[in-house]
Amino acid sequence: AQKITQTQPGMFVQEKEAVTLDCTYDTSDPSYGLFWYKQPSSGEMIFLIYQGSYDQQNATEGRYSLNFQKARKSANLVISASQLGDSAMYFCAMRLLGWAGGFKTIFGAGTRLFVKA
């Protein structure tokens, strides 16, 4: 069964330090995409970064990078040089990209990140 697991309900990090948010996934489909979204206290869902199942290199977007380990089925989000504005809920999601997968998107339960000054 397709599933996303985020094992860290809450994380603390000191401002300016790096932090890794864990995400593991489970699917037998060969074609999928992995996404991270940020949800600040205001409630909106902000797309951060994407990694395709066939991508050879880890995705990066500014201070965000995705540590993709396909054999381990993990897609951890790394935030470098944390800022106070990074305090938010972070969701990992998997999108099945083929018709067989029904184009479903499965979300994890989220990790709440607190950045300390």
Add this chain to the structure above:
Amino acid sequence: DADVTQTPRNRITKTGKRIMLECSQTKGHDRMYWYRQDPGLGLRLIYYSFDVKDINKGEISDGYSVSRQAQAKFSLSLESAIPNQTALYFCATSPGLAPDTQYFGPGTRLTVL
């Protein structure tokens, strides 16, 4: 201006009332979605539409209905609201081309008393 808008942003209603949540987008995307978010459960798909004539149930469609009035508009209705439909509701769109990233509206916080 926001690419995906939702109205209302907040709504308090009573059990048994009919409620409509509206979503509009200017991204030109064909695909639109409705999700609900409950604490600790992430987002769950209610309905999705891949074009104006296409409507599909998601994993939790019972008690909800949708209407795709145009490419840019997708409405979610609760015919007879009940308290366990209290949640944060999101509309999302995606372009239909890989990676088919979904872009979310700001959310509607619905409380059913």
